[in-house]
Each structure stands twice: as structure tokens, then as C-alpha cells.
Amino acid sequence: MSMQGSRMWVAFGATVAGILFSFAAIAQDVLPDVLVKTVTLEVIEIIGKDKDIQSGNQKKIVDLVEAKVLPHFNFSAMTRLAVATNWDKSTPDQKKQLTEEFKTLLVRTYSSALSVYREQKFDFRPLRAKPTDTDVTVQVRIAQGGREPVTLDYDMEKTPSGWKAYDVRVGGVSLVANYRTEFANEIRANGIDGLIKGLAAKNKGPAPKVEKK
């Protein structure tokens, strides 16, 4: 390859790297509340337009959640927090499997919750945090007539690849905390591998149904 050609490639590479870098920088700079709002509205809009999802195509909604929502969750942190003290007793392979199965379970649950709330009015609360904070709670309220609104709190932390959620609290009920007791019980009874098996069996169960509206 000629000298000129290789210089061109270097320039090209630098440009690509620059673009990628600036994307990364953008991802990092997006404030957590803006991120939650953008992602939620985008997903809700897609569901609103997609006849397949509305008629109960669960695979499609799971794919959507995996593409749009999943990248903004830190599943290894969630799993570590839910497995709590047993995390240290797990082998690297067990940790990997636990994270993978827990992720699948959460994506399924989250997908069916989304299909329930898609028609509600979302109220994105202003973020109460200092610009220097690296661990914040983003609050969303879902209005429902005749009852007090459902609160959705996303606990998020700043990572090199942007803000990531490590817990979701629905009406004050933390998902991670709720799984803690279940995981601890299962591990006490059947060991860490027992929990992995239990989660896998749960995930292989029949796909969740979406009730028609």
C-alpha cells in the first residue's frame, strides 16, 4: 500500500474514532432524567404504532425492550445486589449465569408491565440532584384516574458508558430488594446452582400473555 493510502486510512480511522468518541461523550452527557424520559416516550410511541405488539406479540415487545431499554440497565450490579452476601461465594461462571437468567426474567417482567401501562399518562418529575452526583433517583409518575398515581423510581448511577439503572422501585417496592429474600431462600434450600436452575426453569416457562384491551 502506498504511503499516501496508509495516511488516508489513518485519517479515516481517526475520524471514525472521533465520531465514536463523541457519541460516547453524548451518551455520557445525557442527564439521567432526560435519558429516562427519552427512552420511555420512544418505547411507548413504538408500542402505540405497532399493531403486532398491541395484539399480543410478546416476542416483539421483548425484542423492543432488549434493543431500547436494556442498554440502560446495569444488570450485573442488579444481580450482585439481589444475590447479596452469596455473591462472594459464587464462582465466576455462576455469576455469569445468574446475571444472564436474572436479566431474562426482568426483561420479561418489564415487557409485560410496559404493555399494561402504555395507555397511561406519564409525568416525568424534575431531577433533584447536584450536577456532581453520581448516584441519583429519577422519578416518574403514572396517572390513573380515581387512584393515587403509580410511582416508578429508577435508581441510577453514572458509569463510563452513561447513566445506568441498578434498581427500579414500583410504588415504593424495590425489585432488587424483593428478589433478595427469594434468592436467599432458594440458595439456602438448593444452593447457588439451585437458584440458577430455578430461574432458568421460570424463564423457559410459557411466554407471558398480554391481555387484550
Add this chain to the structure above:
Amino acid sequence: MTQSKRSFRSRCGLLSAIVLLGFSTGCATTGGDSRDPFEGFNRSIYGFNQAIDESVLKPVSKAYKDALPQIVQSGVRNFFSNIADIFISVNNLLQGKVIDAATDGMRFAVNTTIGGLGVLDWASEMGFEKHNEDFGQTFGRWGVGDGPYFVWPLFGSSTARDSVGRLLDIRVDPVRNHAPVAARNAMTLTRVIGMRADLLDASRILEEAALDKYVFERDAYLQRRRNLIYDGSPPRTSARANPAEQPVSESSVPAEPEFKQAALDAPAAASESGSAMLSASAGEGLKNVDAR
């Protein structure tokens, strides 16, 4: 009156039979959770409630949901919600939240009049926010701890404190006290079916999420009640009380600030006096077939 006394007595008879059955069959197993000393007993009542729900309440609620137009369902919901606002206001007052109590009073005034006896919730449109209060929450606010967790036949998840609160809620319930017997029974039935219908989606999600529904529902109830007592912002300080429950930090994840811990330790912190007010069914979240 005699009739209602007799039906009350026979209801008590049924309940004690169920309770005895529960004790005789259920006490063998316990998970050793300090918040739930009667787990074996509670599990058997939970099983009984599930059976009733699966065979009667859920199918009826599904039929209700499928048959009635949305607008009728929301009318029913709003009607009972409006009646409930009276004692939500009283409880806010008892907790010293005067502005909230006034908002509840305004809601009742607006909805009862221009909302057509509560069928339309104009107050929410006007910005008077709906609250969630009951006597159990008021006691919690006053510093009364949860006490042991209980599952009651038909009523479901509760704690010692919330059980007393629930008795008071029922005692003062306007539907119970001011409607003629026939109307009262019909209204109670409609209210229960309507509430269950509203929770169909939530109970399906629970079904999907839980490895052990009993545990999932119990922990959700306890977290939920704690959250309600503090009106959505429980203190985040109990975190370091139990070092055994600290999540293990990994190099890839920054150290946890205290408040993260607080959220996660809610179930584990029952031994502490402050957080002994943890208490169960995630209201709009999880199945809570109660007659409030």
C-alpha cells in the same frame, strides 16, 4: 339487626374454622424470617385465598372487565374512591398533614357535586391530587411498628398494626354504616370485584416475576406499606444497621452511598425499632383483594 348479628356470628364461625385448619396443617414449615413468625400458618391461609381467587373472584372480575365499558368501570372505581376520600382526609388530619387533609376534603366536595356523586373524578383534573391513607398508616406515622406479618382469610396480607388499622377502617366505612343492608351488600360486592378487576394485570405480572409468590407478595407488601407510611419518601438511613446484609462491592461498581442500602435493606431491617414499621400487597402493584 338480628339478621346482621347472626350473619356476623356465622362468619366468625367460618373464620375460626379456617384458622384452626390453618394451624393444624400449616405450622410445620417456616422460612425463619423474623418478620414472619407464623409463616407456616400464613402460607396455608395464602393457599386458601389463592384457591378462592382462582375459582371465584378472578373469573368474576375478568367477566366484569370484559363485559363492562371502560367508562362504567372507571365510574365504579371513582364512586368508591370518592367515598374513601372522607377517611383519607381524617387520617391525613390525624397525621398532622393539614394541607393534604384539606385537599381530600376539596376532592370530596368537588366530586360529590359536579362529579355526580363521585362517578367523575373532576378533582384530579383540577389538580387536587388523590392520596392513599388508612388507619394502619396513621399508626405507623405515630411510631407504631409493624408487628408480625399476617395473612387473613379473604383480606390477604397484613401486619399486627395494619390488622388493627383495617378493623378501624371497616368500622368507620361509610358504605357499611350508612347504606341499607341490601344496597350495602351489593356495593361491597361491586367494590371488591372492581378492585380485583383493576388488579388483573398486576397479578399477572406478579405471576411472571415471582419464584415464590408468597414471599414475593409478602416482601412487596412490607416495602409498600413502609413507603406509604412515609408518603413515598422513607428515610434512607437504616442502611448500615446490619453489616451482614451489605451488598458486596465489586471493583467495577462504585461504592454504594447510604441511600442505596436503605432501599435494599428494607426487608432485613425489621429488628430495628425505626424500621419495624415495614409492612404488604403493593397496592396498585400486586394482588390485594381487600375490601377497603
